[in-house]
Amino acid sequence: MTETINIAVIGAGPVGLTLALQAARLLPQSRLTVFDARPLDKDVSGDARTLALSLGSVQLLQRLGAWPKSHAQPIREVHVSQAPPTLQFGRGEAAVRITAADQAVPMLGAVLRYGHLVAPLQQAWLALAAEHPERLSSRFGTPVAALKPIEGGVEVDAGISERFDLAVVAEGGVFAEQARKALTHDYQQTAWVGTLTLEGGTPGLAVERFTRHGPLALLPLPPLEGRQQAALVWCVPADDDPVQDLNDAQRLVVLASLLPEIAGTPVAISPLKRFALGLNAERTLVEGRKNGQGPGGGRVVRIGNAAQTLHPVAGQGLNLGLRDAFELVLALRDGGSVQAALRRVEWSRAPDRWAMIAATDFLARSFTWRWPGLPAARGLGLAALQALPWAKSALARQMMFGRR
Structure with a gap:
């Protein structure tokens, strides 16, 4: 111009x-x-709000000379599954695993504080x-x-x-x-957000867990005093909230029952804040x-x-x-x-x-639908996506760079 x-x-x-x-x-x-x-x-x-950035966003900020590398935790792997698992394959449940190595990129994205x-x-x-x-x-x-x-x-x-x-x-x-x-729609859902301390997890792992109440996500954060940290986004129904009346010890027990083994064991949780969710x-x-x-x-x-x-x-x-x-x-x-x-x-x-x-x-x-067979269909979809490398790669590229 x-x-x-x-x-x-x-x-x-x-x-x-x-x-x-x-x-x-x-x-x-x-x-x-x-x-x-x-x-x-x-x-x-x-x-201290948590931000999840895709690889494309990281590259843009790098070009601007404003990428705070020392404060960011790279995402090396994404694990998507549902709880309780509806399908078992061999020794594991139906899940999609996307790794940076498989996509030939240095990271899938990164997580850092606002x-x-x-x-x-x-x-x-x-x-x-x-x-x-x-x-x-x-x-x-x-x-x-x-x-x-x-x-x-x-x-x-x-x-x-x-x-x-x-x-x-x-x-x-x-x-x-x-x-x-x-365009607006109130999902009548609440997101509880905070920080988890984990033991035995996988560094650089992001977890998306589909539960009967809503999606549960863990985003990896830089370690604190040698202990693995993850940002928690826990989505539940607003009118039948199963989280608000629990104390921290009870929340840790529930989270341990919902998360896949690969995520590790939650051993400490920060105070949680909640936000209404909508489009x-x-x-x-x-x-x-x-x-x-x-x-x-x-x-x-x-x-x-x-x-x-x-x-x-x-x-x-x-x-x-x-x-x-x-x-x-x-x-x-x-x-x-x-x-x-x-x-x-x-x-x-x-x-x-x-x-x-x-x-x-x-x-x-979809988390508000109570259709018979929906969890099984979701499990089949996850299994199919994991079995089709080209489809999984296409999804990964869209998450990293958007639709081109």
């Missing part, structure tokens, strides 16, 4: 900062302003903005109150109204706190009529959780948002008008977005 384009990035989380860094480097004619309600002096490095990712991204952005103050600026501690489409642009109200050629909304939030979008998605990334032809030309784009909040069953929400950011910057770089770039990104992102929205929605709803 040769014309100067003035872009507002609203939200300095991982998706917003990734977009800002990439745009600053690939769009040298652009002017970028990052807005965030969080004050700059608020330390984000201690935020603060360990956002802090280096923010540092990299501030350093770049200091080098180029004439075109890069930050407005931390400045919440955006409103966006108003105007002819050929958008007006951003953050205390004072300013005109931009494009506003990219990357502020996400959790399902329970969001305004409802065009909340816009029909299009570009606000306005189809293909961005709305009032003011459709100059507001939503990416990440601002565009789609998904069930965590596949752990792909953040990765989808990072791909949104990546493709948006490439579309702007490839030239033509902003309108043309937005039409391209709308079309290019649609297959990946809708494939992931449909897959997670189907899986989430």
Whole structure:
């Protein structure tokens, strides 16, 4: 792109900062302003929320020079099964095992804390903005109150109204706190999240266990004082919650009964927090009529959780948002008008977005079904996938890089 384009990035989380860094480097004619309600002096490095990143996301952050390798735990293997097992094959149960070695990649993805990712991204952005103050600026501690489409642009109200050629909304939030979008569904499920300490497990192993209540996931974390750690995501029905009345010792016993032997034995559990789960998605990334032809030309784009909040069953929400950011910057770089770039990104992102929205929605709803034979059918599906290397490889590639 040769014309100067003035872009507002609203939200300095991982998706917003990734977009800002990439745009600053690939769009040298652009002017970028990052807005965030969080004050700059608020330390984000201690935020302990867990993020699961695919290999494609790791590679993107590596190219931006903002990958905190020392804080990340690579995922070397993924094990998917169900409890109780409905099918036995030889000495083992029906399960899908995907390894980095089999896919000829260094890792399938990685897991790290939110603060360990956002802090280096923010540092990299501030350093770049200091080098180029004439075109890069930050407005931390400045919440955006409103966006108003105007002819050929958008007006951003953050205390004072300013005109931009494009506003990219990357502020996400959790399902329970969001305004409802065009497509929404409350799964009536709760996710309990925290940290487990394990003995006898497999380092670098991610576990997805389909239980009768919902999916149960373990994501490997860096060891702590020589002991294996894993992030826990435990999904259960909201109206018949089997977790909330249990104490820590009881929760460990239940988890030990649900997890496969390969996961190891849970010996300690952190306090758990719970979140309501649902689907909340816009029909299009570009606000306005189809293909961005709305009032003011459709100059507001939503990416990440601002565009789609998904069930965590596949752990792909953040990765989808990072791909949104990546493709948006490439579309702007490839030239033509902003309108043309937005039409391209709308079309290019649609297959990946809708494939992931449909897959997670189907899986989430399936745990509410009580059809006879459904667990056996799920077990057969897992066994079939494990027996077909080409299908397993195709699934692994989609999880690592999205639908291409």
